[in-house]
Each structure stands twice: as C-alpha cells, then as structure tokens.
Amino acid sequence: MADSEGEYVEAMSDDELEDSAAQAVDGTRGTTRTRDGRPKAKGDPRKAKNGGRGKAAWEDIQRSWEDKPYDLDGGAAGDTWEAEKRRRMQRDTTPIQRGIIRHLMLVLDMSFAMTEKDLLPNRYRLTIRYAIDFVREYYEQNPISQLGIVGMRDGIAVRISDMSGNPAEHIEKLREWLDQQEPQGSPSLQNALEMCRGALFHAPSHGTREVLIIYGALLSSDPGDIRDTITSLIADRIRVSIIGLSAQVAICAELCSRTNNDADAGDYYWVALHEQHFRELFLAATNPPATGVAEQKNASLLMMGFPSRTLAPGNTVSLCACHNRPTREGFHCTRCRAKVCRLPAECPVCGLTLILSTHLARSYHHLFPLKNWVEVPWTMAHRSVACYACQSHFPPVPSTASAGAGKSKQQQQQPPQPSVARGVSESSRYACTVCGNHFCFDCDVFSHEIVHNCPGCQSDTKGRAMTPPPPPPPEEMEVDRS
Template sequence: MADSDGEYVGDMSDDDLNMSANDPAATNGEGSYGTRSKGPRGTKRAADGAKGKNRAGKAAWEDVQRSWEHVLETADGTLNDDFLDAEKRRRLLRDTTALQRGIIRHLMLVLDMSFAMADKDLLPNRYNVACNYAIDFVREYFEQNPISQMGIIAMRDGVAIRVSDMSGNPADHIEKLRKCLEEQEPLGNPSLQNALEMCRGALFHLPSHGTREVLVVYGALMTSDPGDIQTTITNLIADRIRVSVVGLAAQVAICAEITARTNETTDPANPYYTVATGEAHFRELLLKATTPPLSRESDKGTASLLMMGFPSRTVAAAADALTLCACHGQPAATTYACTRCRTRVCRLPAECPGCGLTLILSTHLARSYHHLFPLRSWVEVSWADARRSVACYACQSLFSTTPPSSAKRAAGGDRDATVPPAVVKSKGVSESGRYACPVCEKHFCIDCDVFSHEVIHNCPGCQSEPKLEAEGDNGESVAAATTGEMDVD
C-alpha cells in the first residue's frame, strides 16, 4: 500500500519542491512524486531550501497585514486618538452631490429567524444580534425619514410571518421586535420566496410618489421555496420593488441575482448585496439603508400633488380631560387634531384613521429635506493654517497648538514609528485635529464634525452668520433672512 503521509519540510520553497521533483537524486532513489524524506533532518536539502527561500523572498500568503501589530494604544492603555478619528472620518467621507432621491419611502424589513440564526459566530448568537440591531435600525430609519413607513416580516419554519404591519410609528415596530426576541427562537428553514411574495403584497398597491423597498437580513445558505422564485423576481421588477440583502454568512447566488435584477445594476461589486464581516460591519450595513435610494427613470411617473396636514397640538389641562386617540383607542394627554376631519391622534407622523390624510409636523418635512441637499464634507486643516484658531467654533474645546514630533518627521519624509501606518495613510484625517467648513471657513473638532453631518445636518458657523440684505437708498440694511420682516415704505 502506498505511503501517503509524508513529512512536512517547513523550510522549503515552491521552487525547491519543483526542483526536487525533477531531480531523481534529490528524492533519494524514489520517483519524482515521492513525499517521504529518506535522509536525516537538517541535511543539505534543508540548507538549500533556506537559500532558495532567501533568494525568492516571502511568499504571497506570508505578506499579511495584522491589525494587532499596529500601535493602537497609548501608554495609559487608552486607544490612540488618531485611530479613533480615522474611524469617525471614514463614516463621513461619502458622496455629497445633490441628487434626486425618494424621501417618502415604504420599506419592508425581512429578518431571518431560521436555524441558521442560532449560530454563535456573533455573540450570543446571530438571532439576538440581528434583533437588537434591527431595533437600532428602526429608530434611525424614522429619525432620518420621519414621513416614511415601514413593516417587518420574519422567515421561520418555511413560511413568512408578519411581525408588524406597514406604519409610521416606530414604537409599534420596536415593541413587536422585542416581543419576538423574548418569545421566539430560531427554527426551521427560511423561505425567501414566501417572504418576497408577502412583501410584494404589502407594497404593490402603494402610490407611485413613494419608493418600494425590501431589506433582507439573511443568515442561511439555502432557501426552501414552494415554487419558482424566478417568477417572483419578475413580478418584483414589474411592480418596481427594490430588494437589498445583508448577509451574515457566505454569498448566495440567488440573493445576488435578486438584488442585481431588481436594482437594475450590472456592477460586479453589487453594493445592494453585502456580507457582514463582523458585528460593527453588520450594524454599519443596516444603518446605511437609512439613506433614501436614488430615483430611477423607471420609477418616475406623472407628477402629482401630495396632500398633507399640519395638525395643532392639544394638551389636556386635567386628568379628567383626557381624550381617546383614534389610532390606538387609548386615553392620551397630548393629541393632535386632523386639519380635515378633526380626528385626534396621539403621535406624529401618522395617517389619519378617519380620512386617510397624512399628518406631519414642519420639522419632519425639514428633516427629510437634508437628503436632497446634504451638508458638504469639511476639509482637513494643515498646521500652516491651524494658527487661525485655538478652539472649536462650536463646542469651544481647545485645539493642540504644537505640532507633534510625528508630524514634523512626516514633513521631512521620516514617519514616527509609534504612529500606526493605517492611521497615517487614512484618507481625510487632519494632522492638526481641525476641520474647516468650505463655506464659512470656521474650524471645528472631529466630534462636532460627526454631530453636524449625522444629526443636525447643518453647519453651526454658516447658521450663526447673519444674512443681511443689500443696503437701500436711505442707507438702512434689513436682516430679512433673520427676522423675516421687511420695510416696504
């Protein structure tokens, strides 16, 4: 019987193995495919292998970038500030071009609750992590899209389960998700076709002025479908429904096909289907879906006006003056009266249960508007321009006034060895810790940069400058943009 478990020679390169296979003398009398070494260890062949390895250099698989080899901690054990700034700026450096987007969205969130979600590669398991991040996604989704609506569907035991109906109330969705997390466990196989068909039934009749989207969190590598899923894909395309998938395992061919065909993309990278590499990446992919998608030519129909109501707020003066809301049928101290039929609801935005009018506040419309004209990215400030400021314009935190030795050495071509290479090469990280608005040219810290771009979506420096009208014939100037008043005499 042939001997197949040969000894491993760790100091031989690929060139030496090929040379040994072609040289009968190198195999000690065996054939060209012999695997067991007949000579003693540490012989001339090992020395020749070491020389060959030095001549050829490192193999491709040996050149690995190990993150733990970088210096990410300071002497007191805290993380390096430059590394933290690089992570914050990476989230902000995105395209800020003003593009047409659908700000009124209708999205169905599909969660995989099959046996695959019981895996513990994400602790405590995929199911707990997915549900908790789904709760964060619901909060952020309605924070960024207050006049949009959403529904939740689960794939479990070969069928699709409706977790929550389509609505604009985030509290209802969060309550249903927490109930699923406490009372249900991952079970059975997922059925992607059943989930997509249920999503299609909830989206196809919605008006054309809003987007129709499906976001799937998929943890399995298979799908148990009762019919032909290609027919379902064709129906999704006909109803102009877009599907995006966030995977928790390896890529699945049918998921790539669904996302590519429904989003009309031929990009090999396929940004609509991404597999998460960890918990942080998984959360980032989910929150990325809070930005409205770009409007497509196939989605644009006949322009029409959308009627909305801006109701007035009423607060009960005493406990005996509580009003029953029409949306939940429960007593509420604060209600909003519909501007058309005077039906009272307990929270906004909402759809009037009486007449179907969309009820919102002016602040909801303003928050949705920033997606169309996003705040421009702030630029890095070099040490040459950093002398103009000593503190952040927004929070008044003091800046560093002395360039570190690493910055001086980097200017001379010699980088400090204590600075992680990943941080030095990171795009968008300011060497002085200052970031300037390209419009007002005020300097801000990294925390104010993140807060301005992700929360308020406005520049504090631009908003604080008074916008004065041009001087008239009498030499008087009127701040019309600030006070809203104008002298017409």
C-alpha cells in the same frame, strides 16, 4: 511532572541555571530568595490574594497588544471615529433627488442558520439587537416614512409587526420575539417576498417601496419558482436589498440586480465580515435611495396637513380614530377634524397625510447633504485657537509651521478651497468650505451625522447675511425703469 506553580525561568546560561538551582535549594531550607539572590519578604502581598499560595509568574504577564487593541484598519480601537472620518470623506455629497417618503419591509432570517456563533453571542440575538437600533435610527432619519417587520422560519413567513410609523410598537414586538422565540427550521425567500409584496401593494405611488433582507442561510425552501416572484416585484416597483451573514448566494445577487433596474448587485447585496461591519451595513440602509429617471418624470405634488396638538374641551376623554384608545389630547385632522393620537400618521377617515413641520425639516438633509469639511494644514492653523462650536482648545502650532503667518489679513480670512480629503488633519482642525471656521474632529462627526448643518454657517450673522446683493445687470435696470 514539573510543578505548575513554580516561577517562569527565562533562557539563561549554564552558570545562571546553577545559581537558580542553588536558590531553590535554599528555599527548601526555609529561606526564600528572589531571582537576584536577595531574601524575599515574609509578608508577600501576592500570597494574600491566593490563599497563602505564591502567585505564579505567568499570572502577571502583561501583553502589549492587550493594552492598546487594534482594529482591522491598522489603527487603534480608540481611532474608530478617525476611520469613520476617512470613510465619510469618500462619500459623494452631490445633491440628488431621493424618495424621502419610504415604505420599507424589514425581513429577518429566523432559521437554523441564525444559531451560529460566528457573530457573538449568536447571529439571531445580534441581529435582533441591531434591528432595534435600526428601527430607532430609521425613524430618526426618516420621520415621515413607514416600516414593517417580517420573519422567516419553518419554511414560512411570519408577520412580526404591521407597517406603521410608530417605532415603539416595532421595538416591543422585536423584544417579545427575542425573549419568547428561538430560531428554527428553514428560511423561505419566496414566501417572505410574497408577504412583503402584499404589504407594499397598497403603498401610495409618491413613496418608495423597499425590502431589506437579513439573510444568514445558504438555502431557501420555496414552494414555487422564485423567478416568477421577482418578475412580480419588478412590475410593482419594489426594490430589494440583502445583507448576507454567511456567503454570497447566486439567487440573492440576481434578486437585487433585477429589482434595482439591472444595477450592479454589489451596490445592493453585501456580506458582513464581522460585527462592526454588519452594524454599518445595517444602519446604512437608513439613507433613502436615489429616485430613478422614470420616477423623477412622474413626480407630482402631495397634499399634507400640519395639525397642532390640542386638548379636549373641559379636559374630557375621547377616543382616537387610529387606535380607538381613550386620550385627553391629540391632533385633529385639518380636513375632517378626526382625532389621531400621534404623528406622523394617515388620517383613517379621509386619508390625508398628517405630519409636523419638524418632520419635513428633518427629512430635508437627505436632499441637500452637508458638504465634507477639509483638513487644515499647519500653515493655516494659526487662524484658530479653539473649536468654533465646542470651544475645545486645539494643539498649539509648532514654530516650524509659522511660514503662513506672513500672509495678508485678507488672504488669511478667505475660506480654504476644497481639496482632496485625506481623512485626518495633521493640525486636528477641519474647516468648512463655506464659512471658513475651524472645528474639532468630534464636532465634524456630530455635524455630519447628527445635526446635518454647519454651526458656523447657521450662526453667521455678520458675514454673508449682511453682505448687500450685487447690483443687477444693465438690462434688468432698464426694465425696472420702464
């Protein structure tokens, strides 16, 4: 058997093979030579790392595909944000009516199917980790909403955390289940849906009732007919969305289609392809759903209170009405003066919804999303040298792209007109269609995903804000005189 410690020999001719054999013979006589015939130095640094043993050539192989990994879209892994940019450009930013006060039940599959390792380290641990990220993002995007978590295992539904508006409690419960429990048994969709239906039954009519299921099995151990449960969900106006981890299941597609007004099941039932796709589908559920036509007609005003944080007189300790815990500070209900420890919350005495003004402002961007920014061609790139937001320098404009420099100053200052977004700009510049300022790619993603506002439009103090309004029509002027 050949020595595995020997050096790799490439495909050579017969003469080259004879030379290499002669070099090997010289090596047995005490003279170690390299491939080109020169004597090898005695102090070989490769031997020091291997306990005096010469390092094999196959241990130094450098693979080109490991230096720059690629993703499923055909681009480099460093271009993940570029791929996100292309996907985001295809989203519809038309303002529509949405239910910003949500009541969502998150159902996690904890059956034997979650022990599979097609999603590393396994489905169960990855799902719990993504669920923690989902809880944080859910309350970040929906600060005046409620959330509850349910698990499916051993043919029954178990309650992980009750519906509340505190993300810390949900994250603590999820970590306890991750450390103390292991997936086992069979899932039961019917039992989980009945538990979610009981938790959402008392949800107010002004909010949405939703169920998001992470389903990893291909079966459901139900005690009765699940179609009767689907009929009850439709009567209670509960919407169900499912993210599958194995394959499509017929009853899941029927469940999503019927509970969402007989819509296309593909809009509410997805199957994850890999870890990144699973995370994207999971976090996409943080956006509130569109309100139906029947719900828009029945829209009504909602009474809310906006209390301020107050300290107890004399720095004394008193019990809060929501948890009966001793605290020194809290929020007093504007109607009955009951004390709650955190917001948003519902007053346990009079039932008034208590929030902060910032909570309402953070939910506003769902109703009026920020418009997509358009790519700036090289002919318009000479208008900017650095990003308007972060002041990072743009690539210099090539000399061949100076064709647009001959335009008048008025034409150059006009905002670019919306066009078909291709995704990635050739000049690394993206322009707002309202203020016309140029931004880099990082600021584009940050403004659309985190801030939800344009820095140029928010800081424009001498443009549209200082422009006097147009004069009224003659008809209105006559009315004013009279």
